Amino acid sequence: MTTPTPPASRPHGTLKLRRVAIDTYRENVAYMHRECEIYRAEGFQALMKVEVSANGAKTYAVLNVVDDATIVGPDELGLSIDAFGRFGLEAATPVRVAQAEQPRSMDAVRRKIAGERLTQADYRAITLDIVDNRYSKMEMAAFLVSSGQNGLDREEVLALTRAMLESGERLDWHEPLVADKHCIGGIPGNRTSMIIAPIVAAHGMLMPKTSSRAITSPAGTADTMEVLCKVDLTPVELHTIVAAERACIAWGGTARLAPADDILISVERPLGIDSQGQMIASILSKKLAAGSTHLLIDIPVGPSAKVRHMREAVQLRKLFEYIGDRMGLHLEVIITDGCQPVGRGIGPVLEARDVMAVLRNEEAAPADLRQKALRLAGRILEFDPDVRGGYGYAIARDILESGRALGKMEAIMAAQGGQPQSFVAGPLTFETTAQSGGVVTAIDNYIVARIARLAGAPMDKGAGVDLLKKLGERVAPGEALYRVHAEYRSDFEFARAYAQQNSGYTIGESAEAVVSYMDL
């Protein structure tokens, strides 16, 4: 039997804090040497969660055990780059380490897994624990799956929306009407916001647009706007620009708005799980936190869109309306055509080119992008009590055709530090051609988006796909359907190999085979 001799005295010791130059993304990791006295005494184990505290500050991290004193010594406690930054203390600060209990709100998650309905207090507790970094990735996955699919009823979606909204700061623009729009996503090239915001602001309405970067798509609005100017603005810069221009088009990632949502997304994305309730709570809490009072939601429907059937779109619309009403948000939902990409370019540079072509009223500008942007902008203009119902579209068109939208866009770009420049797509290109002649009867959004990503978008701004044929257009055998741009040889090869296996295009006999989203 081994009975270790108890050390002469073992007060709750401290360790010296150290920054370990390892980037573990959103997961806090603590590093402890295997010979560290506290590690041995407490019976810690790798992957356990520990609580690190000093000077009233506290953080939680997953433990990794180190056998190399050059990484952390036995008298040190290492924190991964982000965890160290968020903890905010100097290196060598004495810290205490204890075993972290499982967050208390995991009891609620277990009840949810067991099929119970959770209360507002439960969602509040879960959200706060997530923001405090008390949930491991596994625990977040458990929460997401338990409330996935139809796991949440509408009162729970409301409770989750409130809890997420309360988890962070909330902007107040001190204006009665703050407009915004959001698209459910899944449609490549759908960069309407960059046309709508200038139109709406030119009309005088306030539209401080903060957007995301691409998560699984080849470009988010923030990625595309970044081709033209800076999108990573400080809160002060953002307010100054909006005060001057009535609009901005910025990246929303720096503000601490609904932070629980940002953390959950870092798990939701790699898992690829979808939940209507989670999605609605996520979108609406973000918009409310950003100070929006009026919101237009765009739900594209198509065979390869996120929403594939009209009935699902209508169900989603009702849930949006219900939560919006209960949260005091003026919310409208518009169901749009999601049967193919919008515009021609897919990828930041190619999309920015299309947007600017529409704003400049160029003849070659993609008609569908222009049309959709005007339709949505018209609906937003009708949020203005002074605009007569049904007149929004005409006003939006006037603003666009008169050049006022372009002028507003240029002012916004200048305010965001933009420089005039030309659009340079990736220099490595190949074309995918039609095997046979006929009519384009289907374009798979997912596949063309995947090709654009493989080609390097959104990391490589100039990478992407440029569509040369759209639904209903005639093609001759061997005619090019789209051109792929890449900046790096390996990306180019990946994209080409993928496109050779599946072009994403279906060529049929006649235009009658083209499906309308209204029939889905």
Add this chain to the structure above:
Amino acid sequence: MTTPTPPASRPHGTLKLRRVAIDTYRENVAYMHRECEIYRAEGFQALMKVEVSANGAKTYAVLNVVDDATIVGPDELGLSIDAFGRFGLEAATPVRVAQAEQPRSMDAVRRKIAGERLTQADYRAITLDIVDNRYSKMEMAAFLVSSGQNGLDREEVLALTRAMLESGERLDWHEPLVADKHCIGGIPGNRTSMIIAPIVAAHGMLMPKTSSRAITSPAGTADTMEVLCKVDLTPVELHTIVAAERACIAWGGTARLAPADDILISVERPLGIDSQGQMIASILSKKLAAGSTHLLIDIPVGPSAKVRHMREAVQLRKLFEYIGDRMGLHLEVIITDGCQPVGRGIGPVLEARDVMAVLRNEEAAPADLRQKALRLAGRILEFDPDVRGGYGYAIARDILESGRALGKMEAIMAAQGGQPQSFVAGPLTFETTAQSGGVVTAIDNYIVARIARLAGAPMDKGAGVDLLKKLGERVAPGEALYRVHAEYRSDFEFARAYAQQNSGYTIGESAEAVVSYMDL
């Protein structure tokens, strides 16, 4: 716009493999320097999963990005300790790194989340991907939650059991009757296996008992047996001992039996989620892989046991019987009293002391532990076709009282390298006393187990709780209810602080208030 110049030539390069002395437990982690050309080219991101390959070997790991060349240099690819060991290649071997696709079987997990029934092929694919380390912790959590609670119907439990069994090796003892037992757990001090195995082996039946170490409890059978002898045996040692003695009591962790289960448990445990179906598949696949042909399942029922109601126990019994029958296992279920700990000691040394007292027929030996072990051993003896139904208990008692069980245990201990020794419990002790006089009407299994763990069990073998009073016994005010042993001062203080808040004991007026498990 930033258009990086493509490097002159960028063949799919290789990196030099390096062992990074960081223990990340069961999660494979790969370390790549931020300036590494492949990292930059591929657009990897921290926490992405990468595929590392060389010489036909392949492994999957989660990526951490490093800014410190002393950990990994720009031309190196680091792997965490376990990942490096499992990969099995020499340091400096050139390896290729690519972005890992999400495991294909995650499609099935998503279907399960959506409420679908999965097929045998789905479970096979999931299990194989898990064993290949293709699942991240998050993905495993998603799978566990999706099939948690009543998420699996019985055909699915059968499919999962088969898939887990097939995921690893399978022992064959070349005998028609290989007996085993398993307890659902949750009852501290329940060390019947260490009495049953010697009795059964003394009768001549084969009982190669492999047990687990404590996961969330203060001691597993392997932890307690380790007080007496070695439990970490090689497959060859194990076979030699079983051939000579007809039994062993060893740790089951080294064999690659149902490895998918071991990996899933590493997620299930910290999450604290329970699933009947998962549990049954886990237990039965392990037992079948270990070559058992006859199995006795013990389901203790009690207000603070894992199973709290008779109806739940009966439901579980039926599911066990169904799967057992379909898998060709002769399986019996026995429902036992789980209203309080079994025996007196809780913690490895204290439990080993109780077990040996029973085997030595000492007068002071805990009667309940003796009684329960005889009852279970009797049922196992009745698996022997030559034992008349109902006579098993008497045979077991004869074997115990004659000293043949003790003789067999001593032979097993000697074969497993045990040395005679005395039992030394932790030197730091305190007693929890009754606030008022009366009768012990309830003992909370969970709370006394927690106190034993806080005191240091099972890591510190001598730590634990020694119960001085059990259900139905009279106590005077101030009389001791139990004694806590610890080896370290800090553990001692933790345990004392916790016990002061909640002793785990309820003192009532009369013995009539004691609940029987039969009424639950």
